[in-house]
Amino acid sequence: MTDESWVPVPAGSGFGIENLPYGVFARPGELPRVGVAIGEMVLDLAGLAAVGLLDDRRWFASGSLNGFMAAGRPAWQATRARITRLLTDPAHRSEVEPHLIPLPQVELLRPIEVADFVDFYSSIHHAANAGQMFRPHTNPLTPNWRRIPVAYHGRAGTVYVSGTPIFRPWGQRREEHEPEPTYGPSRRLDFEAEIGFVAGVPSVPGYPVPTSAFRDHVFGFLLVNDWSARDIQLWESRPLGPFLGKSFATSISPWVVPVEALEAARVTPPAQAPPVLPYLHCDEPWGLDITLEIELNGHVISRPPFASMYWTPPQQLAHATVGGAPLRTGDLFASGTVSGPEPGQRGCLLELTWNGAEELVLPDGTARTFLEDGDTVTIRAHAPTASGARLTLGEVTGTVRPSPSAPSPAVLGGAP
Known part of the structure; x- marks a missing residue:
């Protein structure tokens, strides 16, 4: 495993492996789901969870981050560590790559349900x-x-x-x-x-x-x-x-x-x-x-x-x-x-x-x-x-x- 992602990250993009921000996206004709930005791609977390690559307690097949946000810091840390490993260890590339979607192919939605x-x-x-x-x-x-x-x-x-x-x-x-x-x-x-x-x-x-x-x-x-x-x-x-x-x-x-x-x-x-x-x-x-x-x-x-x-x-x-x-x-x-x-x-x-x-x-x-x-x-x-x-x-x-x-x-x- 390396400290860099095997996903290409253009110079200056700001969406490198040290960032991994969360958002909600949808493809045409599909329901919204949670993803992470990496380079010029969005990593479909619901897709990863569906094939057993990521722990999911109904957090990611969702139209907002609220369920995952409520899970607390231990869950946030464990998920971030797991995503980092999946995106840096070349051994995972073949199984993770199908769940990467080019950003121009998705619509980015409001990431949270705002309470106050x-x-x-x-x-x-x-x-x-x-x-x-x-x-x-x-x-x-x-x-x-x-x-x-x-x-x-x-x-x-x-x-x-x-x-x-x-x-x-x-x-x-x-x-x-x-x-x-x-x-x-x-x-x-x-x-x-x-x-x-x-x-x-x-x-x-x-x-x-x-x-x-x-x-x-x-x-x-x-x-x-x-x-x-x-x-x-x-x-x-x-x-x-x-x-x-x-x-x-x-x-x-x-x-x-x-x-x-x-x-x-x-x-x-x-x-x-x-x-x-x-x-x-x-x-x-x-x-x-x-x-x-x-x-x-x-x-x-x-x-x-x-x-x-x-x-x-x-x-x-x-x-x-x-x-x-x-x-x-x-x-x-x-x-x-x-x-x-x-x-x-x-x-x-x-x-x-x-x-x-x-x-x-x-x-x-x-x-x-x-x-x-x-x-x-x-x-x-x-x-x-x-x-x-x-x-x-x-x-x-x-x-x-x-x-x-x-x-x-x-x-x-x-x-x-």
Whole structure:
């Protein structure tokens, strides 16, 4: 057996043997099933289990990862070790090869059934920029920001897989120069480049999950685009948090990278001051050296560094459960916009255009302040591996479409 896969892995693909992310796929006319990405192929785990090459307790002939995620860390580790052996030991090649399918022949589906969705606000650079825009004469960070991982509870029913069209939402908004609010399609549609993690093993109601138990409950990481209607969000968020400005769509990547695959990417996070309360203390460094790349209409516009995030995933999980709320299989937690200290590291148009005050000019000569119908946003990310290669979290992409139908005149307040 070698440390390399006998499956060809093109240079720079990011889907090497050190990655092995899980997803759900379907071929035309067939039911969905669970697979693993390797090179330019997807390994059919249900097929492997059916011929006795992989232990299966009805985990893989499924339209979601939830059954496998609920099985727990020992099952995750054993399955990953077995898949690694099957893909690296040439003795298994003849029996495994029939279960490899070229990626262009399959449709990648939403990998998880989302139970709850929580979105954090964990980048100090993003929070400081937003504070400067909307509270220019005060401290850009609110008094609680350095003390708790701030978040809002989102809508699980509008979490879509990469490639799903994003319809421009309608809602109530009021610009500063307008005396009264108006109703119509969002004028300030935005993206937010984020990293998310998904819970596999539930927790007991009333019992918080400590930072030390992160690996026991969290199955893996994926990419998130938390689409945002900034005008609707700003008007409705006084005094409570986002609602309709966020609930219309959130996109996720089709591949979930196991926590174990990112061990080599762990780095020391930024220093936290003042010191956190004991329930938020981490004994291990849980910053992650992940670099995101954002494309707008095929042009790279930003490369945010996830390593700069102030609050780490174990702290987010600990805070989300400290009140006794139980974890459920499929709970999705997103980081919030990932932004770095430099202008070319900002993770949303709100920052890149300073709330529309500065146009973002693309290499083709077009300019944007916020998203227009027909715009396509693609977010990718990569991280280092123990061998010195790099793995990918895949990509999450979405194209903005106009609202499928305008509300009736009666809804708009006009004549019936």
